[in-house]
Amino acid sequence: MFPRTGQATVRLLERLGQTVRFNANQTCCGQMHLNTGYRDDALKLIRKFVDDYRDSEVVVMPSGSCAAMVRELYPEAAKWGGDQDLLREVEELAPRVFELSEFLVNKLGIDDVGAYYPHRVTYHPTCHAMRVLRVGDAPLKLLRNVRGMTLLELEGSEECCGFGGTFSVKNPDVSAAMLADKTRHILDTGAEVCTAGDNSCLLHIGGGLHRLRSGAGTVHLAEILASTEGEVFA
The missing domain is CATH 3.40.50 (Rossmann fold)
Incomplete structure (x- = not known):
């Protein structure tokens, strides 16, 4: 729905010297499904997320909502589903998932990205x-x-x-x-x-x-x- 946000994120990170890989196979993180009680559907999307990103050094999201889903609710969903293998993978991946601003400031130590916006x-x-x-x-x-x-x-x-x-x-x-x-x-x-x-x-x-x-x-x-x-x- 908002492709310019993704484009801007890639452009910004590359300007800061990061190597960005955009996974074209990615889908919804599953938050909507989990929030409305569709746990089985959410678990399918959680497993897909892990498959898509298990080899990534860092996963950066221009969305606090999605990042919170992965870090806070993925482990809980795996527990609800009784899937210990998924729980182990989620717990290994979650610390490498960052919301954009926390990645820039807290992980990279950058608070001035050289932006200009006259408004x-x-x-x-x-x-x-x-x-x-x-x-x-x-x-x-x-x-x-x-x-x-x-x-x-x-x-x-x-x-x-x-x-x-x-x-x-x-x-x-x-x-x-x-x-x-x-x-x-x-x-x-x-x-x-x-x-x-x-x-x-x-x-x-x-x-x-x-x-x-x-x-x-x-x-x-x-x-x-x-x-x-x-x-x-x-």
Whole structure:
């Protein structure tokens, strides 16, 4: 759904000297299936993920939600399925799985990627990255070093945007009320762009901003970081 995010991630990592292999056989991590009770289907996808990535030195994801699924729920799913072989493989692979910002800041020790993005931007920390992966201020460290950009503080930033995957489908009224709070805070900053590390949240927030005809939009963190003075990616 958001190919530019993947393209930006590859471009950014290669600019930083990393060798990137994009696995064209990859599929969904299985989070949607597991969250809705389809454990057998989720286990099939978990096994496929392990098959696709067992030989990778590092797996980098521009999604805190997917990274949290692999690191936190894959082992639990393997236990539920009674598959000890899968559990061993998952436990070996999981420590090599990183959300993009934590890989850059915590693994590579880089907080200035040479980005240039001449816009007013506010940042929404996504729930899985903040509460499960605990990436902390890694995304903000990267954003503060983007040249040409004005980073604006978002009131109530740590409040959920209301998406929550299937939560927004099963609880649409509550989800819409939470989104209304989030979009109001974003517009109060005067930002042109709201950024985050998960396109699921940006899909939800972006839809809300579009329906308000606010003129503000959403851009994934990777697309901002991939932008340079010679070429703004997003």
